Every structure is written in structure tokens, then in C-alpha cells.
Amino acid sequence: MLSKLTGPVRLADRVAAMLSEEIESGRLAEGDKLPTEVQLVKQLGVSRTVVREAISRLRNAGLVEPRQGLGVYVMPRRTRPLDLEAADTKAKVLQIVEVRRAMEGEAAFLAATRATPEDLARMRQALAAIDAAVAAGEEGADEDLAFHRSIAESTGNTVLVSTVRYLGEVLRSGIRVTRANEARRHDFFEAVRQEHHAILAAIEAGDAEAARAAARRHLKHAAGRLQEADDRFWTEAEELDVDLDATP
CATH class of the missing domain: 1.10.10.10 (Winged helix-like DNA-binding domain superfamily/Winged helix DNA-binding domain)
Known part of the structure; x- marks a missing residue:
């Protein structure tokens, strides 16, 4: 029992x-x-x-x-799942951002050389969906994750896509916390929007190095914005009921 x-x-x-x-x-x-x-x-x-x-x-x-x-x-036993434990919410979210920086930088690099017109259309739709969610007073975490997933999917690398899907829920949780932080300040919010569009612009231009740099810069700035959050924000983040230890 x-x-x-x-x-x-x-x-x-x-x-x-x-x-x-x-x-x-x-x-x-x-x-x-x-x-x-x-x-x-x-x-x-x-x-x-x-x-x-x-x-x-x-x-x-x-x-x-x-x-x-x-x-x-x-299910039958298989390779032990990833251990995604961390000391606390702040440490965990910052670790997620580090993982995203490495993974999404390479995804953007590959997307710039492989994305089809249909892939680019999905990325543009994802960014429009983020704006629509925000305009409706929502956090836009799902729409944000959809944008980054669309980049991974455009690479045609099934291992990368599977990895992003495997980590999808823990990434969503990290995105939810970062967006909650960014929603507190208009300058944060606008910076994120510009960073997303910079990634897409580089991918659309077929500039792989610029796409990688834009994606990595976006995550570097995301970490910086989180570091600026005060203790009150992190206390509230513990109560967001986000899933920091599982996958979709």
C-alpha cells in the first residue's frame, strides 16, 4: 500500500x-x-x-x-532513464538552459542548411502562435517549445528529433519558468521575441554559423535573465507545478 x-x-x-x-x-x-x-x-x-x-x-x-x-x-527493463534530478528549481532550470544551448545551437546550424520551405513556414507559424498566446494573456510556453521543436525537426536528424522529444517535458518546464520570469518585464519579453526572430532570420538566410550563434546567444541571455530573478520569483517558481524531472 x-x-x-x-x-x-x-x-x-x-x-x-x-x-x-x-x-x-x-x-x-x-x-x-x-x-x-x-x-x-x-x-x-x-x-x-x-x-x-x-x-x-x-x-x-x-x-x-x-x-x-x-x-x-x-514495461520490460531497459537502459535506465536519464537522472534529471537537481538540488532545487533554480539549479535545475539553469542546467536545462545549458543543455538547450548546446543542443539547440547545433539544431539551428543544421536547420540553416536543410530546412525546406515547409519547415520555414512552420517556424514562422510557431512564432506567430507565441505572439497570439501572449496577446491572449498566456505564457506561451507550449508555443515557444513548438518553435524550437520545429527547428529540430527541420534538420532531418531523427536522433536529434527523438532526443528533443524525449526531453520535451523537462524542456517545457524550463521554458515555462523562463517565460514566467520574462513576463515580469517588457524589456525581457521584447528581447526574447527579437532573439527568436534572429534565429529564424539566420535559418531562412541559410547562414549556418549565424543561426548557431543566434541560438546560443538566445540561451545565454535566457540564463542571464534568470540570474537576475530575485528570491521571491524562485519561491513562486516552486509553486508553478512544473515538471522538472520527466519527459513527454
Whole structure:
């Protein structure tokens, strides 16, 4: 029997970690069926949303497999998923930015030499979607991630695309925190918009070096903007209910 969880901070993380430990320890073995959503809600004392998010993280880590109409089952053991733990939200988000800087710089470089007119159209649509989301009073995290994904997809490198998808939710979480920070100041917000358009302009021009530099500069500035955030912001970020330890 699983114990109830209490506390407001990142409950989905804790549920996912608890279930992952059950699987890693062998208490839930290959082929075992997880407790139902209703059972987990009752046993853990959390909401259905938290349970669903936790199961989604386990699924994308390759630990479980939902089967239509049957339930969620433990998958055969494979290479251990990436350990994405960090000391705290600030450290984790800054580490995410470092990873993004390396990965997205190369993605932009390749995109500049390989993107098709259709790829470029998707990138432009993604940037327009960010503006639309912001105009509607939303943070635009999903739209921001879609822009960066469109760049990766335009490379035609299936390993890169799979990596971006694997890290998608943790990247989304980092983007959500950075955008929450940037939304506090108009100059931050406008800087991000200009940086995004600079990346796209370089890709459209077919200038691989400029595209790489623009992408890396964007992430360098993102880290700098986060470093400027005060302790109050980071305390609030802990309560954003973002997923900092899982993949989509």
C-alpha cells in the first residue's frame, strides 16, 4: 500500500518518483498492472491531474505502457532513464538552459542548411502562435517549445528529433519558468521575441554559423535573465507545478 502524500510542491514529481521506485525495486515487476487512477488518487491523497501527470512521466521514461481499456502496465527493463534530478528549481532550470544551448545551437546550424520551405513556414507559424498566446494573456510556453521543436525537426536528424522529444517535458518546464520570469518585464519579453526572430532570420538566410550563434546567444541571455530573478520569483517558481524531472 502506498502512503499518502502531503505538501503543495510538485506532487506529480513525488508520485512519479514513488512509482518509479516501486518499479526499480522490483516490487512492481515487468507485466504487472499499476493500481487504477482512482485507486492511486485514494491511496496517495492527490488529484487525478497529479496522477495522470505522474503516469505520463513514467510512460515517457519507458517504464510503463498504457493499454487501451486495460490499464497501465510495467514495461520490460531497459537502459535506465536519464537522472534529471537537481538540488532545487533554480539549479535545475539553469542546467536545462545549458543543455538547450548546446543542443539547440547545433539544431539551428543544421536547420540553416536543410530546412525546406515547409519547415520555414512552420517556424514562422510557431512564432506567430507565441505572439497570439501572449496577446491572449498566456505564457506561451507550449508555443515557444513548438518553435524550437520545429527547428529540430527541420534538420532531418531523427536522433536529434527523438532526443528533443524525449526531453520535451523537462524542456517545457524550463521554458515555462523562463517565460514566467520574462513576463515580469517588457524589456525581457521584447528581447526574447527579437532573439527568436534572429534565429529564424539566420535559418531562412541559410547562414549556418549565424543561426548557431543566434541560438546560443538566445540561451545565454535566457540564463542571464534568470540570474537576475530575485528570491521571491524562485519561491513562486516552486509553486508553478512544473515538471522538472520527466519527459513527454
